[in-house]
Amino acid sequence: MQRLGGSLLEQLLDLDPGYRGPQVDCGSGHEAAFCGYRQKIVDTVLGPVHLRSAYSHCPECGHGLCPRDQELGVTDNSPSPGLRRMVARLGSQEPFAQGQWDLAELAGLHLTTKRVERSSEADGERVRAVIEQQAKEVLSGAVVPIGANEPVSKLYVAVDGTGVPTVPADTLRTSGQVS
Numbered sequence: 001m002q003r004l005g006g007s008l009l010e011q012l013l014d015l016d017p018g019y020r021g022p023q024v025d026c027g028s029g030h031e032a033a034f035c036g037y038r039q040k041i042v043d044t045v046l047g048p049v050h051l052r053s054a055y056s057h058c059p060e061c062g063h064g065l066c067p068r069d070q071e072l073g074v075t076d077n078s079p080s081p082g083l084r085r086m087v088a089r090l091g092s093q094e095p096f097a098q099g100q101w102d103l104a105e106l107a108g109l110h111l112t113t114k115r116v117e118r119s120s121e122a123d124g125e126r127v128r129a130v131i132e133q134q135a136k137e138v139l140s141g142a143v144v145p146i147g148a149n150e151p152v153s154k155l156y157v158a159v160d161g162t163g164v165p166t167v168p169a170d171t172l173r174t175s176g177q178v179s
């Protein structure tokens with residue numbers, strides 16, 4: 001079923017290989033010239049799929065770009081956005097090697113530990129940037145969170161712990177209840 005889905009996805013993606021004309025904006029205000037199509041393999045939730053993308057080159061910047069890859073969120077060697085979500089969830093919950101194993105066991109998808117690590121950390125950095133930006137906006141008053149009418153100027157945080165995981169050696173000379 002996964003292979004069938006991957007094959008359908010591949011054909012669907014190939015309906016629009018991303019040709020956007022002989023010249024496209026390179027992203028820095030220059031015109032990049034269409035050079036041809038590039039093939040690559042993208043890891044998705046349906047397994048690896050071949051992706052054909054129009055490739056343009058900007059002579060002024062000296063770099064190439066595939067606008068379609070940017071639209072799909074699969075620039076460089078990145079997994080598809082759907083697979084990235086799965087990898088980020090695993091990578092945030094357990095060691096990367098374990099995440100790689102769980103991905104194979106639960107979804108039949110095979111990525112190297114290094115790719116699980118890179119993808120998780122890249123998305124972790126994106127999440128951190130969003131949270132920091134939101135915190136800045138809230139603190140500057142640019143964004144008012146729904147809730148109290150007045151911005152909260154001081155927050156108190158309390159931790160109520162009732163148990164600490166221990167091993168017997170930790171509690172040899174300790175009296176009292178061990179949780």
Ligand SMILES: [Zn+2]
Pocket residue numbers: 026027028029030031058059060061062
């Ligand atoms: Zn350029």
